[in-house]
Amino acid sequence: MDKGVLCILEQEGIPMALQNLSSFFAVLWRFKLHHVLFWAVYHLAWWSLYAGSLVEVLGYFDEAHGVVKYLGYVVYQAVGVYFCLYVLIPKFLQKGRYFLFFTSVIGVVLFMSVGITFNYYLASLLTDKTVYELFNVFPETPVTLFKHNALPSCVGAITLGMSIKLTKIWIDTQKRQKALEKEKLETELKFLKSQFNPHFLFNTINSIFVLIDKNPEMASESLVKFSNLLRYQLYECNANQIPLKNELAYIKSLLELESLRQNENFDLQIDWPDTISEEYSIAPFILIPFIENSFKHISEDRKLKKWIQLRIQVKEGSLIFHLANSANFELRHELPKGVSYGGLGLKNVKRRLAIIYPESHNLVVSKEEDSYVVHLDLKLKKEEQVQLKKAVG
Known part of the structure; x- marks a missing residue:
């Protein structure tokens, strides 16, 4: 969200939590095309590895339940990852509140995993088969879907997203540090040079002053x-x-x-x-x-x-x-x-x-x-x- 909008919200007395939430959804709204393509390709690749064949995975898109399952992974994990990147990292990690950060990340991973697990059942509603028959899940329990399908995928997505973000933050920090060091050195050099000038002036003027009478x-x-x-x-x-x-x-x-x-x-x-x-x-x-x-x-x-x-x-x-x-x-x-x-x-x-x-x-x-x-x-x-x-x- 633009800074001007945030300033208006603050002046109107809108709570900071709502401002952060509004900012978060504004970031989601401004997703660029390459972000969408990244998550689409990422989940397609993992599904292909899990199924063992890209052709088999593409066959699922002929049916509505396959599309629903795929979109569930893309949407839940994209929302969870970007919530961690644009809310939890600046609000907790960068401010040194590590316990709140790690507990919040765990909470987000669990939320994503539960949402994806229920999305399996939503996909099964579009067919005459049970979720266990449709996706070959055994033993037939939600814990199986949560433990073997949703949770590992969510952990992988969070790890990948945060690794990229933290690497970018580290690179930006190094660039800023180098820029500050360069600015500091340039300022110090100017100061040292300015210290020399009066020294030279005083010495020379004093010498000429002595010569005036002699x-x-x-x-x-x-x-x-x-x-x-x-x-x-x-x-x-x-x-x-x-x-x-x-x-x-x-x-x-x-x-x-x-x-x-x-x-x-x-x-x-x-x-x-x-x-x-x-x-x-x-x-x-x-x-x-x-x-x-x-x-x-x-x-x-x-x-x-x-x-x-x-x-x-x-x-x-x-x-x-x-x-x-x-x-x-x-x-x-x-x-x-x-x-x-x-x-x-x-x-x-x-x-x-x-x-x-x-x-x-x-x-x-x-x-x-x-x-x-x-x-x-x-x-x-x-x-x-x-x-x-x-x-x-």
Whole structure:
């Protein structure tokens, strides 16, 4: 029954039990042709197996009593099975009321069996023979019809119908679960990415602010680079995967911007391919937190030599990212307890790697004698794979 009709019944004060019953008969009324054909063929097949010959069974349809017997099985079992599927399962089984569900199913099976048993007698009224003579039943008692004919058939029909329904419910549940998990992961990825953006903004704005008084020309140059980075971040990398060459170009601009505020004691060494194939893509900003951390954790003592070494290679569809930076651990020991390399940015990127590249990356962050080292092996995705995923899903 349509939801609008149920709402009207509820507003009119119609009891819920009657609404469920009305809904049940509405479902029966909307039976599709393939449902009718299924039950017709199902009982014809079982009757043929019981009789041993399809030709013999078809001969029964020449007589009225054969049609009545056949329709009794079809109608009683169809009504009983669909009552279990559309009333008992949602009302009891799916709500965890298992005792009521199983007792109700037993009651439905008994009702179906009794109805079919009496239908044998109804069929015999159309002939001059007794039900026992007509259907070769021995011993001549209703218990024989109930026990050997009606009950096994009803149990089989209920078992088949509920098996199909429960399998369908399980498949639908798995689909919904996967959809929810996908939605959850996408939401979490967006949240992790949004956490990175303020982190980057605060660091860069603070650097430019320091340069305004000390070196206005350098501050102006930094603002130009900063605007380009923001443009890239806001408009060019909203997809789940972007071309690898674009991400590396972003990293290059970031390195140049961060290097502007360093003194003469700073040394930056970069080793990466001159050209990057356009077929490879990567999740945006997946490498940026490592770059930020390297600048964040180089020695604060301006008299000490500071350095950052970055090496990027692309081999056989994998990205090899190796980053090392100097560190003064004596100063680090003076920091408040609990402060460590990475902070929120590193935690986020680890989580993003686990979500986007499960079992296809290897990240090692280590503390050497006078430096921090990050080594990441990442299996890259190709553009055609990304486009195919978009088309499919």
